[in-house]
Amino acid sequence: MLLLLDLDNTLVDRDGAFRQWAERFVSEHGGGAPELEALIHADAGGYSPRLDVAEQAKASLNVQEPLETIVEHMKAGVIELIHCYDGVLSELALAKSGGARLVIVTNGSSAQQRSKIAQCALDAAVDAIIVSEEVGFKKPHLAIFERALEHGVGAGPVWMVGDNPAVDVAGARAAGIATGWVSHGKKWPEPWEPDIVGETTAEVLREVRAQRQ
Numbered sequence: 001m002l003l004l005l006d007l008d009n010t011l012v013d014r015d016g017a018f019r020q021w022a023e024r025f026v027s028e029h030g031g032g033a034p035e036l037e038a039l040i041h042a043d044a045g046g047y048s049p050r051l052d053v054a055e056q057a058k059a060s061l062n063v064q065e066p067l068e069t070i071v072e073h074m075k076a077g078v079i080e081l082i083h084c085y086d087g088v089l090s091e092l093a094l095a096k097s098g099g100a101r102l103v104i105v106t107n108g109s110s111a112q113q114r115s116k117i118a119q120c121a122l123d124a125a126v127d128a129i130i131v132s133e134e135v136g137f138k139k140p141h142l143a144i145f146e147r148a149l150e151h152g153v154g155a156g157p158v159w160m161v162g163d164n165p166a167v168d169v170a171g172a173r174a175a176g177i178a179t180g181w182v183s184h185g186k187k188w189p190e191p192w193e194p195d196i197v198g199e200t201t202a203e204v205l206r207e208v209r210a211q212r213q
Contacts, residue, residue, distance in 0.1 A: 001212060002152025003095055003205075004145070004172065005126070006162030007106035007113060008046055010182055010201055012082050012120050018043055021077035029061040050074060075112055084120045087202030092125045095209055102126040103151045105160070107138045107167065127151065139164075140171025149175075159208050161201070169194050180204040 008014035019040060026036045042048060042056035054070035057063055063070060096102055104126050106113050110133045117123050128151045130144065137143040145160075152158055161180040162168020165188065169179045173194075180196040181188065182204050188197065198204035 001095075001098075001100040001208075002149070002155040002158045003100045003102050003208065004105050004148050004158065004160040004177065005092075005102060006139075006160075006164070006168045007104055007116065007122075008108070009163045009184070010161060010168070011088050011104070011122060012084050012116060014046055014078065014082060014116070017078045017081040017083070018046065018074075020081045021074060024077070025057065025073070026061065029057075029063055031061045035060045079112070079115045079119055082116050082119055084122070085201050087200070088205070089121070089125055091202050091205035091209070092122075095205065096125070096127075098209065098212065100209075100212075101128075101152050101155050103128045103130060103148050105130045105139065105144060105148050107132040109133050139167045140174065142171075142175055145172060145175035145177060149177075157211070159195075159211075161204050161208065163201075165189055180208050 005011055022036055022039045026039065038060050039057055042053045050071045051067055053074065054067040057070055058067060092102060104117065104122065108131060110131045113131045117129060130148055132138040132144060135144060135147050149158065157178065159178045159180060160168060160172030161182065163182040163184060169181050172179050179194040181194040182201045183197055183199050185199055196204055196207045198207060
């Protein structure tokens with residue numbers, strides 16, 4: 001089995017880390033709940049450009065630091081606070097011990113994504129890491145999935161586990177890959193269904209492993 005794995009909000013709680021950073025940043029600059037929620041909204045789950053988020057912080061909190069300084073503070077804070085979801089490392093170890101090849105497939109900058117991976121000890125847990133900046137394509141582009149498939153020649157069934165319906169699940173489905181969606185309690189937004197749906201990453205990984213039995 002080749003198991004492709006999204007990083008942010010699938011293996012690691014990226015949104016939780018951003019919220020913790022934002023709470024601290026807002027408090028340090030005299031803001032409150034409205035400024036915090038505006039910052040989280042501007043972040044859009046990590047999909048907004050970092051300079052746009054920094055502009056929101058600067059405008060709503062009257063921060064004097066340059067935008068680039070805020071961005072670097074933000075990036076460092078997320079890395080410092082990020083962690084794997086409960087059960088992820090143990091489920092990855094079980095999958096690997098069962099013969100699966102594990103490949104992280106993540107959008108983002110090489111420095112930021114690899115720092116998150118190292119912070120959470122995921123580099124030792126997987127067989128390969130594919131970062132969009134390094135290969136020149138972002139999910140859901142077919143080319144990044146094709147690059148990932150190169151790591152699983154002869155490995156058997158291929159699965160993609162992720163939290164984003166369009167980027168992870170629809171992208172993998174279009175590439176002919178079986179899909180597991182981590183819902184985090186949300187409703188599936190499309191008329192078609194992923195192959196596996198679970199509220200937590202550990203639950204989805206457990207169900208994927210069960211497919212081999």
